[in-house]
Amino acid sequence: MSQAAAKNTQSSKFSVRDICYTGLFAAVIAVMAQISIPMPLGVPMTMQTFAITLAAVVLGSKLSAMASLVYLILGAVGVPVLASFSGGIDKFVGPTGGFLISFPLMAYLIGLGVEHRNAFKGAFPLAVVVGTVVNYIVGVILFVIVAHSTVAVAISACVLPFIPTAIIKAVLACAIGLNIRKRIPGLKA
Template sequence: MQNSKISVQDICSIAIMTAITAVMAQISIPMPMGVPLTMQTFAVTLSGIVLGARRGAISMIIYVLLGAVGVPVLAGFSGGFQHFIGPTGGFLLSFPVMAYLIGVGTKLRKQKGMFLLFLIFGTAANYAVGVLMFCILMKASFWTGFTACVLPFLPTAVIKAAAASVLGLKLQVRLGEVMQWT
């Protein structure tokens, strides 16, 4: 995107990724410590890859705002501000940063290792903010937060990131780079 204007195509693409995230949030498996396994992070990763840093972050800001005002886009067809100030709120709040970082990596993908590095940075940012908020609100140690919020999810995080990367990069090729990724 050469200028800062958002086109109709941008708006539609952002809306589609926001909607995909809302749908993927409904694929949720409850976990013992209260942090569910969802497909939201798959959608956030896909958003950063397909839309790029700026649009990917915008789509996640819209998703977070919709959830915060009560639209049932979060896991379990829920919504409301209470989800953002609870133990899993940090994960949700970090979605725009995660999409942005992954989008930056997508733009740098021709530089050896940069895409993977930013994919890891984006995922790590999601975990860091999520664990921090979990630990503060639950008055838990870092180790407790790590074992509740990260350790059980690492295998699926790798699988979701790999699948979103393969799909997202293929979508870019199929779209023929119609949009100039930012």
């Protein structure tokens, strides 16, 4: 191997392990997206946010954001990985598109919290709340635009029915994720 090739290999930002974990969690998100309960105003209750939070807790900020981005790219090009085995770019400009679009940011924010949980007391729970709120805000904004809705209707359709399950999913994802994180070599427990 030439020196230039060796240098490029060493300076790579992602290791093979990182790429594998990213792909694995993109697949986890895709599988969890299929657990979907239709809701009256068109925004289904899915396990996607559970999977995004789980990825963030296990992988941290950068890799979880990449995993969610890989998932979204697959969905955008038409691979049926989105809720109800759907895919296509139209899903990103529909009433639920804002929730999808915000997944990488949600994962990144929660991942930052888990990475800094020992340095700053309360960083982790705060990051989970902030990441979830960002998901809701972006989702509500696009719902208002696409559905020509009021903010009040959007909050009624996109936020209020989901708060109890969001809390349960976040707590479970954090507990499971921290447990998994301890068992993966190379990740800080």
